[in-house]
Amino acid sequence: MKKITYLLTVLLALMITSCDEHLDAPSPSDVDEASIFSIYELAKGAIDGIKEPIGQTNSYRGRFLTHYGSNTDIEWVNADATSTGGRNDLSRYVNSPENSDMNRDNVYWAKVYGGIERANVCIRGLRTYGNPAPGTEMGQLLGEALTLRAFYYADLLKAHGDIVERFEPITTETIYLPKSNRDVIYKQIIADLGEAEDLVAWPGETSATKTTEDINKAFVKGLRARLCLMAAGYGQRADGIRRSNDPDLAVSVLYPLALQECLDVIAQEGSSVNLEDDFETLWRKNCEENITAGGESLWEIPFSEGRGRHLFTYAVRHQHKDQYTGQPRGGSFGPLPTVFYDYDTKDMRRDVTCVPYRWSNDEQAYQEIPGVETWYFGKWRYEWMTRFVTSTNDDGVNKIYMRYAEILLMAAEIENELYGPTEAAPYLKKIRRRAFDESDWSTKVDAYVDALTTKEAMFDAIVDEHGFEFCGEMERKQALIRWNLLKTKMDESIANMKALAAGEAPYSNVLHTIYYKLMDDGETLDIYGLNRGDSDANAPAGYTSTEWISEEKLDLLKIESLYENNPDENQFWPVWQVFINNSNGQLVPGFVE
Numbered sequence: 338m339k340k341i342t343y344l345l346t347v348l349l350a351l352m353i354t355s356c357d358e359h360l361d362a363p364s365p366s367d368v369d370e371a372s373i374f375s376i377y378e379l380a381k382g383a384i385d386g387i388k389e390p391i392g393q394t395n396s397y398r399g400r401f402l403t404h405y406g407s408n409t410d411i412e413w414v415n416a417d418a419t420s421t422g423g424r425n426d427l428s429r430y431v432n433s434p435e436n437s438d439m440n441r442d443n444v445y446w447a448k449v450y451g452g453i454e455r456a457n458v459c460i461r462g463l464r465t466y467g468n469p470a471p472g473t474e475m476g477q478l479l480g481e482a483l484t485l486r487a488f489y490y491a492d493l494l495k496a497h498g499d500i501v502e503r504f505e506p507i508t509t510e511t512i513y514l515p516k517s518n519r520d521v522i523y524k525q526i527i528a529d530l531g532e533a534e535d536l537v538a539w540p541g542e543t544s545a546t547k548t549t550e551d552i553n554k555a556f557v558k559g560l561r562a563r564l565c566l567m568a569a570g571y572g573q574r575a576d577g578i579r580r581s582n583d584p585d586l587a588v589s590v591l592y593p594l595a596l597q598e599c600l601d602v603i604a605q606e607g608s609s610v611n612l613e614d615d616f617e618t619l620w621r622k623n624c625e626e627n628i629t630a631g632g633e634s635l636w637e638i639p640f641s642e643g644r645g646r647h648l649f650t651y652a653v654r655h656q657h658k659d660q661y662t663g664q665p666r667g668g669s670f671g672p673l674p675t676v677f678y679d680y681d682t683k684d685m686r687r688d689v690t691c692v693p694y695r696w697s698n699d700e701q702a703y704q705e706i707p708g709v710e711t712w713y714f715g716k717w718r719y720e721w722m723t724r725f726v727t728s729t730n731d732d733g734v735n736k737i738y739m740r741y742a743e744i745l746l747m748a749a750e751i752e753n754e755l756y757g758p759t760e761a762a763p764y765l766k767k768i769r770r771r772a773f774d775e776s777d778w779s780t781k782v783d784a785y786v787d788a789l790t791t792k793e794a795m796f797d798a799i800v801d802e803h804g805f806e807f808c809g810e811m812e813r814k815q816a817l818i819r820w821n822l823l824k825t826k827m828d829e830s831i832a833n834m835k836a837l838a839a840g841e842a843p844y845s846n847v848l849h850t851i852y853y854k855l856m857d858d859g860e861t862l863d864i865y866g867l868n869r870g871d872s873d874a875n876a877p878a879g880y881t882s883t884e885w886i887s888e889e890k891l892d893l894l895k896i897e898s899l900y901e902n903n904p905d906e907n908q909f910w911p912v913w914q915v916f917i918n919n920s921n922g923q924l925v926p927g928f929v930e
Contacts, residue, residue: 374462377474383462384478387455387485392644395441396448402638402736403650404438405496406811407670408899410826411804415671415711418898424669430900430907434914434926442915449489450503456486457506471535477545480536481552484560487526487533488738491564494519495815498572498909499929513921516912518929520583523568527591530561534598539609540630548628549637550735555610556636558598559739562747565595570819573908575928578821592751599748602741603764610635610741612771617689623737624648624721633742637735642724648732651809652717654695659702660860662719663727668695671712672808673899674891675833678847680805682868683781684772689715690808694862703860706853709837709886710895714809742768742806750799758795762786765795768802800826824905831899838891846870849887852880 373379391397407414407428414428421431423438434440459482463469469479486504493500502517504525534557538546546553569591571578584590602610613619613633628637640647654668655661672691680687692715694704717734719726726732745764753761766786773781789795803816817823837844850873851866865877866885876882884890917924 370458370462371466374459374466377478380459380463380467380475380478383455383459384481384485387452387459387482388639389455390448390452391638392640393443393448395443396445397638397736398640398644398731399646400438401445401449401492401496402811403646403669405492406814408827409813409817409823410830411673411676411808411813412670412811413673413899415668415713418892418895427910429898430902430904432902432907432910434911434917436913439910440913440915442919444913446493446913446916449493450501453486453489453503454507456482456489457504460486461506469536474545476536477538477543480533480557483529483533484537484552484557487530487560487564490522490526491560491567494522495567495818496910497912498574501924513923515923515925516929519572520568520581520586523564523581524583524585527561527564527568527594530557530564533557534561539605540635541609547630549630549632549634549737550628550639551630552636553609553630555602555605555741555744556739558602559635559744559747562595562598562744563739565591565598566747566750567815567819571821572818573905573928575930578905578908588754592755596748596751596755599744599751602744603748606741610744612741612745612767614771616686616771619740620689620716620718621721623716624718624734625723626734628735633740634737635739635741635744637737639735640731640733642731642733643728644731645733645735646731647734647736648717648719648722648726649730651714652719652732653692653713653715654707655702655719656696656698657700657702659696659700661696661702661725662722663725664719664729664732666730667717667719668711668713670809671714673830673834674709674712675830675837675844676804676808677712677867678837678844678869679833681773681781682870683774683777684805685774686772686805690805691715693864693867701860703855704862706851706862706864706883709890710892716809737810742771743812746799746803746806750796753792753795753799757792758789761795761799762789765789765799765802768806772805818908823908824900824903827899827904831896834891834896834899835893837886838888838893838896840886847886848872849885850882851885852876852882854880 373383404424404427406412414425416425423436426433426436460479463475463479463482467475467479469475499516499519500522501514502522503514534554537552537554537557540546540553540555545551568581568586569588571580609631611632619633649664649666650669652667655665657665677687677691692713693706695707695713696702697705745768749761749764752764766782769782769786770778789798800820800822804813807813817826836842837847840849846869848866848871851864853862853864856863865871865880911926912924
């Protein structure tokens with residue numbers, strides 16, 4: 338069973354920095370830092386303390402991971418179209434600074450900056466007292482601190498755009514700061530990760546990198562590549578949606594850097610990293626809490642058994658305490674109804690990702706069909722867990738923050754942009770080989786990819802593949818923003834959902850009646866009619882039929898509620914009002930010029 342030790346008391350002693358420069362004797366905080374960061378065991382506890390804010394009630398646990406990422410062209414909140422407030426407003430791009438879920442002083446904004454402050458103290462202490470050279474235990478710790486700080490900033494950047502820059506411990510002069518231009522922060526954390534990757538070991542290489550909860554070289558390089566693409570990509574700014582004007586963040590500068598980071602990780606395939614042979618196995622291991630390093634998961638946001646709400650939020654819905662869980666939850670978000678039909682029928686990711694059933698409201702539950710409007714993410718299932726969850730609101734399953742598949746798709750995207758589709762093809766093929774049975778590789782992998790002979794065609798295919806691979810992982814929104822495709826792709830999805838409801842192309846060969854039967858185990862449904870090309874004439878005998886798709890079943894109001902405000906004008910969340918009010922006039926709405 339995984340165990341994460343979060344050391345609070347050590348870090349609390351470090352949060353206040355003495356500013357009295359007239360005393361000859363060292364300040365108490367200097368003495369504490371010298372004592373802590375010159376001894377590995379104490380310094381390690383301080384590094385663990387950087388992660389402690391993740392599990393706090395309204396931090397990553399109950400706000401950031403449970404709210405960010407929806408709605409997109411493939412994911413939406415499974416709420417009634419008229420439901421407002423909190424998460425529902427944010428999903429529909431109603432980004433009020435007074436949002437009822439976010440406008441509170443203990444929300445993730447405060448907790449993340451608390452984690453950044455702890456990282457700043459650790460970085461200063463290790464540099465001053467730890468002799469953190471590459472290949473040493475203290476070097477590993479410094480690399481971890483730099484990476485955890487970059488991780489926090491990366492998520493603030495993708496959620497808010499321009500944010501407050503803090504790379505030194507707080508002093509009385511720096512308690513109140515305005516927002517900084519995001520470009521300054523991008524440059525700093527990209528440089529920090531360049532230092533960190535020389536300090537930390539590969540996955541499984543040392544005892545410090547034996548689990549997916551440990552910071553390792555593959556993750557650091559992958560995060561650096563991701564940040565390069567974000568920094569060089571599009572985003573909403575004060576004067577509209579554009580790339581950065583900073584020459585240091587140009588595509589010509591950052592894409593080669595990101596590519597090299599990806600290639601370094603790819604060179605480790607078979608030793609430090611690998612794709613899981615089977616897509617379902619990847620997610621079963623996540624639900625089983627298998628955190629052994631060296632596979633596809635490069636780093637996971639760690640939760641103890643009593644913290645974390647990932648299945649609570651994203652799993653297939655259980656309506657009652659039943660044979661699989663003592664926590665009747667899941668299903669707050671799901672795939673759009675069209676996503677299942679957009680997969681190739683032979684794509685093995687489809688049935689793992691898109692689940693059309695929920696578990697009944699019974700102690701001995703069985704699968705039942707709620708309707709075409711409500712699908713669930715099948716990557717997370719209480720029924721796959723080896724631990725029976727009894728908490729009322731926490732499941733403790735880690736969030737996979739980065740996996741090797743993303744490295745391959747980033748490599749494909751960058752190779753295509755810099756050198757063209759031929760150079761991108763091997764990486765896209767590797768992703769699709771895992772998605773299809775080997776007997777289909779000649780058509781679904783080789784012929785499909787080899788037909789992508791232009792840069793534009795390859796890019797469009799990579800955008801599609803990203804959706805098929807990462808649906809439900811809440812990575813899509815940020816990717817669409819940096820591609821400048823957020824509203825464009827969401828509008829396409831609205832049109833597609835209307836076409837599905839009306840039985841029009843490209844969904845004219847989708848059956849509007851489905852047939853189902855409860856199997857002999859008394860809990861599993863067998864469903865006929867979901868595949869394109871299925872027909873009423875071939876429906877199996879003895880199955881119950883039900884209307885599945887219609888304009889009434891797939892409500893127009895729900896379809897059009899994919900967004901309420903223009904997504905391209907609301908790409909980022911505001912700073913929440915409570916923090917504006919308490920900023921001594923430093924924080925204001927809007928972007929930095």
